[in-house]
Structures are given as C-alpha cells and as structure tokens.
Amino acid sequence: xxxSYYPGCTLKTRAKNLETSALAAMDALGLEVEELTRWNxxxxxxxxxxxxxxxxxxxxxxxxxxxxxxxxxxxTLCSMCYNTxxxxxxxxxxxxxxxxTINDFMDEEPDYAGEVRVYHLLDFLRDEIGWDKLKEMVKKxxxxxxxxxxxxCTLLRPADVAIDKPxxxxxxxxxxxxxxxxxxxxxxxxxxxxxxxILGNPEAALSASKDILADATGHGAEALALACPLCDYNLGHxxxxxxxxxxxxxxVPIYYFTQLLAVALGLSSDEVNxxxxxxxxxxxxxxxKSLIA
Amino acid sequence: xxxxxxxxxxxxxxxxKVKEISGQSFYKCFQCGTCAGSCPMSEQMNTxxxxxxxxLQLGRExxxxxxxxxxxxxxxxxxxxxxxxxxxxxxxxxxxRLITLRQNRNQIEPSNLQxxxxxxxxxxxxxSGFRKFTG
Ligand code: SF4
Ligand code: SF4
Numbered sequence: 001x002x003x004s005y006y007p008g009c010t011l012k013t014r015a016k017n018l019e020t021s022a023l024a025a026m027d028a029l030g031l032e033v034e035e036l037t038r039w040n041x042x043x044x045x046x047x048x049x050x051x052x053x054x055x056x057x058x059x060x061x062x063x064x065x066x067x068x069x070x071x072x073x074x075x076t077l078c079s080m081c082y083n084t085x086x087x088x089x090x091x092x093x094x095x096x097x098x099x100x101t102i103n104d105f106m107d108e109e110p111d112y113a114g115e116v117r118v119y120h121l122l123d124f125l126r127d128e129i130g131w132d133k134l135k136e137m138v139k140k141x142x143x144x145x146x147x148x149x150x151x152x153c154t155l156l157r158p159a160d161v162a163i164d165k166p167x168x169x170x171x172x173x174x175x176x177x178x179x180x181x182x183x184x185x186x187x188x189x190x191x192x193x194x195x196x197x198i199l200g201n202p203e204a205a206l207s208a209s210k211d212i213l214a215d216a217t218g219h220g221a222e223a224l225a226l227a228c229p230l231c232d233y234n235l236g237h238x239x240x241x242x243x244x245x246x247x248x249x250x251x252v253p254i255y256y257f258t259q260l261l262a263v264a265l266g267l268s269s270d271e272v273n274x275x276x277x278x279x280x281x282x283x284x285x286x287x288x289k290s291l292i293a
Numbered sequence: 294x295x296x297x298x299x300x301x302x303x304x305x306x307x308x309x310k311v312k313e314i315s316g317q318s319f320y321k322c323f324q325c326g327t328c329a330g331s332c333p334m335s336e337q338m339n340t341x342x343x344x345x346x347x348x349l350q351l352g353r354e355x356x357x358x359x360x361x362x363x364x365x366x367x368x369x370x371x372x373x374x375x376x377x378x379x380x381x382x383x384x385x386x387x388x389x390r391l392i393t394l395r396q397n398r399n400q401i402e403p404s405n406l407q408x409x410x411x412x413x414x415x416x417x418x419x420x421s422g423f424r425k426f427t428g
C-alpha cells in the first residue's frame with residue numbers, strides 16, 4: 001500500500017526530530033510512504049470565517065496534490081497540519097456551496113470534493129497496524145518509563161476531525177501502552193498549551209503551559225509524549241523560562257510520540273531521533289533507563 | 294461594570310456583521326457559563342466568553358481595544374465541544390478579530406518583533422500568530 005506523506009513547514013526546520021524519527025519508524029513498520037513531490041504550507045490554522053475562503057485554498061491544493069499522485073490517503077505528523085488539512089477536507093466533502101466557490105476559484109486545478117482520506121500518524125497506526133501488532137513489533141519495551149500522554153487541542157477538536165473521542169481519548173494512551181511504557185493519566189492532557197498566544201500574549205501561553213507541566217509531574221510523570229511542534233515549543237523549549245518564573249515547577253523531558261516509537265522499535269541512533277533538538281533531559285532520561293546507549 | 298441598555302446602545306449592523314462572518318447565532322446562548330469555566334485562557338481575559346455573548350445579544354459594539362477576549366482566545370475549541378447550545382464560539386472570536394484586523398489595525402506588528410523573540414519559533418507559531426493577529 002502506498003500513501004502520501006505531507007510534512008508541513010516545521011518538520012523541515014525546527015521539528016526535524018519529529019520527521020526523522022517518524023520516517024525511520026514507519027520504514028521499520030513496513031509502511032511505505034511517499035512525500036508529496038509538491039506541497040505548500042497548509043496555513044497552520046483553519047479559517048473560521050464564512051467569508052474567508054481564500055485561506056482554505058492552500059490546504060485544498062495539498063489535498064489535490066495527493067489525489068494527483070494517485071494515492072487516496074495522506075498521513076501527517078504535525079497535529080496542526082492534520083487539523084487544517086482534515087477540516088479543509090471535511091468542508092470540501094460536505095459544503096456544496098463553498099466547495100463550488102473554491103473549485104471555481106482554482107480554475108487551473110482539477111475539481112476536488114474531499115476524496116482523499118486524511119490521517120494523522122497516530123490513527124493511521126491504530127487503524128492500519130493495530131496496537132496488538134505494534135506491541136509484537138516492539139524490540140525495546142519502554143518498561144518503567146512513566147509517560148504522560150499529552151493530546152492538546154488539534155487532534156481532538158472540533159469533533160468532526162477528532163482522531164478519537166474528544167472528551168475521553170485513549171489513542172495516545174493505547175499507543176504508549178503498546179510500546180511498554182507506564183502511562184500516566186492526568187487531567188491536563190486535553191488542555192491547550194496556549195498555542196500561537198506565545199506570540200501575541202506570551203504570559204497567557206506560559207501560564208497555560210505551566211499548569212499542564214505541573215499537573216503531569218504532580219501525577220508522577222517523568223516525561224510527556226506529544227505530536228505537535230507548537231506544543232513542544234511551549235512546553236519544552238520554554239521550560240527554562242517557566243522554571244525561573246514559577247516556583248516549584250520541575251524539569252520534565254518532552255518527546256515526540258514518534259521518538260518513543262523509534263526507540264521502542266530498537267532505532268536508537270542520533271540520526272533517527274535527533275535528541276539534540278529536544279531538551280537535554282530527553283536523552284538523559286532514556287539513557288538512565290538503558291533504553292538507548 | 295454597570296451596563297446601560299437602551300435602543301440607542303443596540304448596534305444592529307455590528308450584530309449582523311458578527312453573524313455574517315461567523316455563521317453563528319449568539320442568540321442561542323443561554324448564559325450557562327460552561328465556556329468561561331472551560332476556557333484555559335479565561336484568567337487573562339477581562340471579559341469571559343459567556344459575558345461576551347451577553348454583550349453581543351444586547352447589541353453592544355464590542356470594541357477590541359477594551360475587550361481583550363478574542364485576542365487572548367487560543368482557538369482551542371474546548372468551549373465549542375462543551376457548549377450545550379452548540380455554538381461555535383471560536384468562530385465568533387474570529388469574526389470579532391477580523392472586524393478589527395480588516396480596518397488595518399494589526400494586533401501585533403511583525404516588523405516590531407525582536408529577533409530573539411522569533412529566532413527559534415516553529416513556523417507554525419509564526420504562521421498561525423500572523424493569521425490571528427494581523428490583517
Ligand atoms: S457554553 Fe454556550 S450557552 Fe453556555 S454561556 Fe457559553 S456560549 Fe452560552
Ligand atoms: S476557543 Fe478560545 S474562548 Fe474557547 S475555550 Fe479556547 S481559548 Fe477559550
């Protein structure tokens with residue numbers, strides 16, 4: 001089975017560790033993906049205005065590229081790209097009037113009506129491989145690693161593009177269990193990290209992120225697993241600032257779920273995981289548990 | 294704050310604009326406060342999402358140099374999945390932002406951002422931030 005892979009901008013720059021670990025892991029799992037030969041930025045956020053269809057053109061173009069490549073499925077790794085592409089796809093599938101306007105506007109492109117299936121790698125793994133089979137393929141179980149699954153917003157909301165139940169998701173829990181990790185449930189798993197407010201209202205974003213970190217460590221987490229480069233930035237890269245700002249906040253490594261997948265599949269090299277982009281504590285914790293050399 | 298209500302304070306044009314851009318009806322809101330209680334950003338808002346709905350119902354023109362709610366909203370959709378009246382509140386926030394941004398009033402000026410603020414920002418932060426805060 002051949003499927004398209006849509007990387008998005010951030011995976012080629014700040015979040016190379018998400019891409020390299022995911023591609024190596026997919027290869028090890030026998031999933032054949034093909035990066036789209038031509039793709040453009042999805043716009044990162046879905047247009048929420050009825051009179052702003054121009055911002056839906058970009059993600060729809062990406063979906064047309066998938067169709068053009070002869071594939072009926074596209075997989076994304078970045079949660080924000082997933083959300084934007086999936087919502088654009090839903091709109092093209094269900095809203096006849098807007099679909100016509102967008103198709104008419106893009107008269108140089110073939111018409112599109114939501115024929116492509118948009119997946120995030122997490123629900124793709126669940127549907128195409130399944131947790132039992134994934135468990136069998138694990139070479140290095142993440143035994144004793146206490147990981148809190150952090151979903152954030154864009155994989156679960158709004159409900160029509162949710163990869164699992166929006167109010168009680170299990171998908172990242174089940175994924176981490178399959179890898180052999182000890183899964184730490186915590187209420188903050190569905191809370192927003194503050195997202196782009198790190199640009200507009202950094203105080204608000206840092207405060208929201210701090211609550212999530214404190215909640216996770218308070219429930220005994222040694223690390224967080226997530227899928228979004230912006231969550232990773234707010235929760236991970238901004239952690240030093242938060243630790244000086246908020247008393248009692250503990251350092252906690254942040255991993256992309258794909259890095260933990262790669263490690264569990266026995267892919268422990270630096271080229272695959274690029275832990276140099278994570279917080280220093282990310283590599284150290286895995287070394288201390290003898291999960292990587 | 295005390296709120297004066299009279300036929301003169303009702304701005305129908307503004308109400309219509311919000312409805313048209315968002316595709317949502319704020320009249321459906323029955324003021325339960327679930328949105329305000331669920332909102333991760335409400336602490337930083339000077340007007341909760343619930344109160345914002347009330348202002349819109351009363352036909353007040355919501356001025357975004359006074360009411361910061363749409364600027365602090367993170368479009369996280371927590372309120373939307375919980376609103377018992379099925380209102381897509383983030384779309385109302387977007388409409389309010391756009392009404393201001395379309396008057397060429399940017400909330401952040403990209404050229405004023407300091408290099409150290411943006412040097413290690415992921416692209417999705419820049420793109421989404423500019424989408425939400427600039428016209
Ligand atoms: S949750 Fe919905 S009905 Fe309740 S106050 Fe908020 S907008 Fe109104
Ligand atoms: S979408 Fe905006 S208003 Fe609604 S809960 Fe999130 S931050 Fe609050």
